[in-house]
Amino acid sequence: MLSIKNLDAFYGKLHVLWDVSLELGNECVGIFGPNGAGKTTLINCIVGLVKPQGGTVEFDNKTLLNQETFQIIRSGIAVVPQERELFPLMTAAENLEAGSAYIPAAHAKRKERLEFIFSIFPVLKLKSSLPAAVLSGGEQRMLTIARALMAYPKLLILDEPSTGLQPSLTTDLFLRLKQIRQSEGISILIAEQNVRQCLKAIDRGYVIENGKIVLQATAANLADNDYIRKSYLGL
Ligand SMILES: Nc1ncnc2c1ncn2[C@@H]1O[C@H](COP(=O)(O)OP(=O)(O)O)[C@@H](O)[C@H]1O
Numbered sequence: 001m002l003s004i005k006n007l008d009a010f011y012g013k014l015h016v017l018w019d020v021s022l023e024l025g026n027e028c029v030g031i032f033g034p035n036g037a038g039k040t041t042l043i044n045c046i047v048g049l050v051k052p053q054g055g056t057v058e059f060d061n062k063t064l065l066n067q068e069t070f071q072i073i074r075s076g077i078a079v080v081p082q083e084r085e086l087f088p089l090m091t092a093a094e095n096l097e098a099g100s101a102y103i104p105a106a107h108a109k110r111k112e113r114l115e116f117i118f119s120i121f122p123v124l125k126l127k128s129s130l131p132a133a134v135l136s137g138g139e140q141r142m143l144t145i146a147r148a149l150m151a152y153p154k155l156l157i158l159d160e161p162s163t164g165l166q167p168s169l170t171t172d173l174f175l176r177l178k179q180i181r182q183s184e185g186i187s188i189l190i191a192e193q194n195v196r197q198c199l200k201a202i203d204r205g206y207v208i209e210n211g212k213i214v215l216q217a218t219a220a221n222l223a224d225n226d227y228i229r230k231s232y233l234g235l
């Protein structure tokens with residue numbers, strides 16, 4: 001589904017991604033790495049916000065590199081950015097509506113989509129008539145994910161979804177992502193620093209450090225890996 005090969009990306013003279021390759025099929029994949037490792041840059045290369053200097057990015061066997069961001073989104077990729085980027089004065093329901101607004105097929109099916117979304121995030125139904133700004137941090141995070149799901153993506157990409165959430169909400173968030181994956185069968189890519197919690201949701205993971213992929217393995221093998229245990233799990 002998503003195939004990234006030998007990607008090199010720069011900001012000016014700063015070489016940020018070095019020969020990065022990543023494959024994602026119908027599965028949930030994690031990208032782990034410390035702050036500044038290049039996770040967000042990699043996501044931005046997928047959605048056309050950063051133009052790589054070398055390498056390929058393909059989605060369903062079509063290159064994404066010559067496409068504009070709006071075309072890439074229309075082809076079935078939804079991104080939940082690290083900053084919440086909600087419309088604060090619009091209600092939760094209006095924010096959800098906005099998630100389907102640019103995709104006619106999704107807009108036509110938005111009522112049934114809301115039912116599905118409320119089954120995953122019941123609190124959003126309770127608070128649907130409130131302005132997004134008055135929702136708690138955890139609820140706002142759920143709302144950004146729900147808004148992305150309104151577009152019926154084939155691939156959902158989340159950039160550090162656990163940022164700023166307390167541990168119990170983080171556990172809950174990854175459980176719900178797993179639930180979404182199981183009920184929809186969509187592919188999910190999660191960039192995270194919280195490796196311990198994210199491992200519960202993913203099938204496979206990549207570790208990126210200083211812009212280079214240093215390791216890739218199944219979730220079970222990552223959990224057992226000595227380097228991961230020392231550097232990322234504090235064991
Ligand atoms: N817009 C930008 N301009 C210049 N340098 C950037 C920009 N965005 C990120 N960087 C640098 O690129 C590197 C990778 O950043 P980023 O992709 O944001 O990492 P991560 O998401 O893993 O924290 C870091 O050294 C960061 O300082």
Ligand SMILES: [Mg+2]
Nearest residue numbers: 039040082159
């Ligand atoms: Mg980032």
